[in-house]
Every structure is written in C-alpha cells, then in structure tokens.
Amino acid sequence: MTFLIVACKVCLGFTITVLTVYAVRHYLFALYRISLRNSQDMMELVGFTTPSVSVLVPMRNEEKVAAHVLQALVDCDYDWNKLEVLAIDDRSADRTGEIIDQFAAKYPIVRAIHRSKGAGGKGAALRTASAQASGEILLLFDADYVPGRSMIKFLVAPFCDPEVGAVMGRVVPDNGGATLLAGLLELERSAGYQVGQQARFNLNLTPQFGGTVGGVRASVLKAVGGWNAESLTEDTDLTFRLLLQGWKVAYVNRAECYEEAPEKWQVRSRQIRRWAIGHTECFHDLWKAWIKGKFLSTAERIDGLFVLACYLTAPILVLGWLASLVLFFTPQAHRTAVFLVALPFVGYQLFGNQATFLELGSAALLDCNRRRIRLLPLSLLNFFASTGAICQALFNFYFGGIFRSGPHHWHKTVRYRDANGSVYRNGENGEFASKLLARSPNGVYFSR
Amino acid sequence: MRREFIYPHRSVRSFPMSPGRVCFAVGMALVCSVTVFYFGTRLLDAHNRVSWFILKYTGVPTAEERTIEIFPRLGPVDVRDVPLPADRASPVRNGILFAVALSALIFCHRRFPLGRNFVIFLMILLCASGVVVLFVPSFDFNAVVYSQIWLRGEILVWLLLPWVSALLFVLTLPSMASGFLWSLLIECYVVFWSALRLAFCLGILHYTGILFLPLLWFVLGILFDLVIVLFFYSLALEQSIKGTMGGRRS
Numbered sequence: 001m002t003f004l005i006v007a008c009k010v011c012l013g014f015t016i017t018v019l020t021v022y023a024v025r026h027y028l029f030a031l032y033r034i035s036l037r038n039s040q041d042m043m044e045l046v047g048f049t050t051p052s053v054s055v056l057v058p059m060r061n062e063e064k065v066a067a068h069v070l071q072a073l074v075d076c077d078y079d080w081n082k083l084e085v086l087a088i089d090d091r092s093a094d095r096t097g098e099i100i101d102q103f104a105a106k107y108p109i110v111r112a113i114h115r116s117k118g119a120g121g122k123g124a125a126l127r128t129a130s131a132q133a134s135g136e137i138l139l140l141f142d143a144d145y146v147p148g149r150s151m152i153k154f155l156v157a158p159f160c161d162p163e164v165g166a167v168m169g170r171v172v173p174d175n176g177g178a179t180l181l182a183g184l185l186e187l188e189r190s191a192g193y194q195v196g197q198q199a200r201f202n203l204n205l206t207p208q209f210g211g212t213v214g215g216v217r218a219s220v221l222k223a224v225g226g227w228n229a230e231s232l233t234e235d236t237d238l239t240f241r242l243l244l245q246g247w248k249v250a251y252v253n254r255a256e257c258y259e260e261a262p263e264k265w266q267v268r269s270r271q272i273r274r275w276a277i278g279h280t281e282c283f284h285d286l287w288k289a290w291i292k293g294k295f296l297s298t299a300e301r302i303d304g305l306f307v308l309a310c311y312l313t314a315p316i317l318v319l320g321w322l323a324s325l326v327l328f329f330t331p332q333a334h335r336t337a338v339f340l341v342a343l344p345f346v347g348y349q350l351f352g353n354q355a356t357f358l359e360l361g362s363a364a365l366l367d368c369n370r371r372r373i374r375l376l377p378l379s380l381l382n383f384f385a386s387t388g389a390i391c392q393a394l395f396n397f398y399f400g401g402i403f404r405s406g407p408h409h410w411h412k413t414v415r416y417r418d419a420n421g422s423v424y425r426n427g428e429n430g431e432f433a434s435k436l437l438a439r440s441p442n443g444v445y446f447s448r
Numbered sequence: 449m450r451r452e453f454i455y456p457h458r459s460v461r462s463f464p465m466s467p468g469r470v471c472f473a474v475g476m477a478l479v480c481s482v483t484v485f486y487f488g489t490r491l492l493d494a495h496n497r498v499s500w501f502i503l504k505y506t507g508v509p510t511a512e513e514r515t516i517e518i519f520p521r522l523g524p525v526d527v528r529d530v531p532l533p534a535d536r537a538s539p540v541r542n543g544i545l546f547a548v549a550l551s552a553l554i555f556c557h558r559r560f561p562l563g564r565n566f567v568i569f570l571m572i573l574l575c576a577s578g579v580v581v582l583f584v585p586s587f588d589f590n591a592v593v594y595s596q597i598w599l600r601g602e603i604l605v606w607l608l609l610p611w612v613s614a615l616l617f618v619l620t621l622p623s624m625a626s627g628f629l630w631s632l633l634i635e636c637y638v639v640f641w642s643a644l645r646l647a648f649c650l651g652i653l654h655y656t657g658i659l660f661l662p663l664l665w666f667v668l669g670i671l672f673d674l675v676i677v678l679f680f681y682s683l684a685l686e687q688s689i690k691g692t693m694g695g696r697r698s
Contacts, residue, residue: 030620031465031615031619031620033605035462035464035465036464037464041459041460099560181562184562194459198459206531253459253460285528320677321569324666325576328579328662328665328666329576329577329584342519343604344602346605349670350609350670350673350674350677351612353674354674354677354678357678357681361620361681361685362620365463365621365692366458366461366463366622367690368458368689368692369689373685373689374682376679376685377678378683379678381562384563384565385566388568389565
C-alpha cells in the first residue's frame, strides 16, 4: 500500500510538473500577444514581390465544396500570368473530378490532375501535384477553404525575405454558429492562430506550417525531400524539416481563410486522432535531430519540443487523474496536511487549467467575438472530449501492434456545406457549382 | 455618434499593459491574499455557518460540532457531523443507487456526444467508488473528514484566486476598473458558492452514504471553482467586448 501511495504521488507530481510547464508557456503566449504593440503582420511587404504561384488543392470526394474553393481562387486578385491552380482529384468516387474538369475548361489558370492509382492521402496527392507545378511558390488550400480575394498576395508577401521557406495564414471557421462543437472550435482556432501562432512568430519560436492556407518555396520543398507521403501530418513533418535546414516559417495573421469546422463530435474525434498520431510520429522521428539542430536557437529548440510532444500531455493528464483517484481512496493521503504540498496542487488546478482559457479569452477579445465567448465554460467539454480522443489515438499508436489494430489511416473530414444559412449554402451542390461556372469567364466579382 | 478612431484590423490589435496596471494587479492580488489569510479562520467559520444554515433549511439534521485542523495558522474551525443512513453498508441499497446513477450516466453518454468523455470520467469515479464501498468496508468517510478535505482545498482556492483574477481580469481586460470589480465579485461569490456546494454534498452524504462522495468531490470541488472562474471570465469578456472596437455579435 505504501508503495502504491508513493507511486501515485510521483505520478501526480510528474503530471503537475509537465502540465505546469505547458501552462506557463500558454500564459506567456497569451500575455505577450495581448500586450503586443507591434505585431509582425508582414503587410508592409504586400506587393513587393509577385512570384509565380502554383496553388495546390487536393480533393477527394469533395463535390460539396470543390466549386467554392476553385471559384474563390480564380476570383483572387493575383496576376493570372503568374498564377496556376492545380486541382487534384485524388480518386474521388463522386462528382469532384467532373467539377474540376468544368473549371479547367472554363478558366485557363485551372489545371485538373486526376489521380487514379498510387498511395492515398493528402501527402501523396501533394507529391504528385508538386512534381507538375511550375510556380516558384506552392500555396496549399484544403477543399473546404474559401480564400478571400487578396489571400494570395498576403501569403506570398513574406517570401520577399530569402530566408523564409514557408508561410502560414490564419484559419477562421465560417460555421461557428452551426453547432455547439463548431462554436467551441471557432474559439479554439482563434486562440491557436490569433494568440498561439502570432506569439510564437513574434517571439522567434516555431510557428507551424499547417498544410493549408499556407505556402512553401518550391525549391526549398525539393531541397528538403518533398512531402512525406507516409506521414499523417505531412505539414508538421515539413515544418520541422524546414526549420532543421535553417529556413524560417512566417505567420501572416492578416491572411484569413474561411474553413468549415467539424460540426459533429465523431468527425472532430477522427480529425484529432489523426493529428495526435501524426504529430507523435513526427516527435519520434525528429526529436533527436531537433535537439542537435545547428540552425536553431535554444528557445526554438525548447518550443519545438513542446509542439512535437503536445499530444503526449493528454495521457499524462489521465495518469494524474488516476493517481488522484487512488489517493482520494487512501486515508493516509488525507492525513498529510502539508501546506506546501497542497498549495501547488490547488495552484496547478486553478492556474494550470486557466492557461489555455486565457488564450481563448484573449483571442476572443482581440477578435471582438462577443457571441462565441459565452461558450467559454463549455470548452471544458471539448477539453475532456479531446483528451479522450487523443488518449485513444496514442494507445493505438503505441499498442496497436499488440492488439492488431492495423496501420493508421488517413480519414477524410466530412463536409457539411449543403444547408441554408451561409453564402455558400444556398442550394444543391451540383446546381450551385453550375451556377458558379455560369458566371463571367474572367472572375466573377471584378474584371481584369 | 462619430467614432474617435478607425478600428484596427483584428490581426494587429492589442491591449498594451502599462507598468502601472501590472503593479496594480500584483498589489491587488497581494492585498486580497493577505486579507484572506489574515481573516482565514473567520472566513471558514462564516462559510461553515452558511452551510449549516442551508442544511437546516433543507431539513438535513446535523450532529454535534467538532473542531478540525485546516493548516498551520489557518484554523482550527468547527464543523458539524451529518448522520449517515443507518443501512449505509447494505449491498442491495448501494447496488440500487449505483445502478440508477450508472444508468443516468449511460443515458447522458448516449445522448450528448460532446460530453461523452466527461461522462466516462464520471463513470470511472462512480465505479471506483462502488468497488471501494463494496470491497473495502473499512473505508468509511464521514462528514467531518469530508468537510476537512473540502475546506483545505477551498481555502487554498480563496488564497490563490486573487492572483488568477489579477491575470484574467485586471491585466488583460481593457478596463482596469471593471477588472478590479469583477475580481472582488468573484472572490465573494466563490466563498458563498463553496458553502452551497458543501451543503449539497453533505446532504447527499446524509441520504445516500459515501457512494457518491468521490464523484462529488472531483466534480463539485476545485473543478467547479474553475468553471465558476470561467463563467465569470466569459461574462467579463462579453461585457468588455461590447464596448471594444465595434465588438461583433457573431
């Protein structure tokens, strides 16, 4: 019994230590971002450089959203002589290929790429498209994203700096009002980008290239070995390989792109499990090289490890909970009236757990997002839900072989954009796509 | 009315902190913490009186007063024992309570997908408690021990809360004055709310025995304090955003 109590106390102490360190990091980011007088937004560089750009849009069974993203891209105010849109139909079984072909026939800047064999997944699709792209800069958008008109100009601006290898923009859900989960994810995304990414960029740490709403230099991509088709999070993998080779990743907070956040928990759960496994794979693949990386500052090195290991905090937290549970049922544990032991524990519960909420609150304040902030206390549900999903994913990752759960697969995120209530939700998808195509041949909202 | 300035885009907004504000936040937190520490015993006494009043008002009988230690220099304070049900060790009774609670949790699990993992967390607590009640009869909590654990946790929350408030409300909200008022409000509220929760837990203890105590401790204890802080934080933010840079409603 004594051994069990000691083991539980050690587990609890370990949990509190690890999570407190993460909490301090979150506090630092939130306070730094909210009090930042001059954020690096790169907007002063817009227009300085107009390199040739290839926009890659991998799609698999995306008939609900394919027309929207392609239309938004051809409507962008970037010089068509320097722009190509590579729409990749990755073995779709629905009308995605047809929609892409219609756009390619109508707009000279759209090129259709149909993949019918080879490895599946986004990484593999990007590999194929990158080989055919002719632009100096490769920009990426997922199929459910709707870039604004100036998005391409904003995203290529930081490439003025020859040391910038990749650029990341800001993802903003446009369906936050659809369900409670979508609302909570809007808050979460806001904190992740408005506070987390911006603070990390300003502090010269490791802003992450997220694999969508971002871009990479074609030459640099080639130099670091291209997309890792094996990885479930090819974006994280690329970010860290770029940083290891001495390239910088820039974050452009002004480059806002609208996405469809998961509206159902099952969809979100699959998404977060994929991220957890992919991230943790990257952690195992890269941590040694990262520690030794010769181009990295100490702060970058530490922050990079925090980023790579972030999903491991979920099982550590569960370990701490279980230890607390055992200690609760152990009368000896309650006889310990040591103020100095109890204080950090309660302090962690209050301060540690508040850290991420301070980030969420700060982001909502900066965004002036009044309605969603009412959901803040309910973020705890999202927190519990994500913790469970991550634990499940990591259990499969580490022990899947024992239970023969098979290799980890890439799951396509379900799309919802077929109801009323948004500019992109006004009709049947096929019909809507046809309407988009029926507009002017040279951009819908303006003439070139 | 004409605005004084053009709102900056959200990508470049910030609310810079002046050194004066930082000093005020630290000073406020320090004064509040010292006040709570200095009047800690009296505060705990007042807290317990509110709990007893609620128990009395709701018809839960209380037994004799017992004096318990909290921490060195904090306490001792008087708490009242609450009689446990006479048949608290009955496996049939505990089994029925366990089954009803588990069924309710399973219903919630099936009905609310987003809350599933939280419900699983509660199920684990309930099952652990059930196993202990069934197989470790020597494990016998009473109201005095439970109150002691509760008060130890809560007094630390009250001591630390001014620092949390300083961070969340005074340092980061656009208006320092409203941040200060929110901080005071939450400190008062959290004491009263703790008394209410303790009374609720003791009431459950009186009627159902110790089966639900761990669950209540984990959910209504410090976790609930966190929820209260979040609730107030969201209200304060909503109020602040209303008057900040054309806060939008969606």
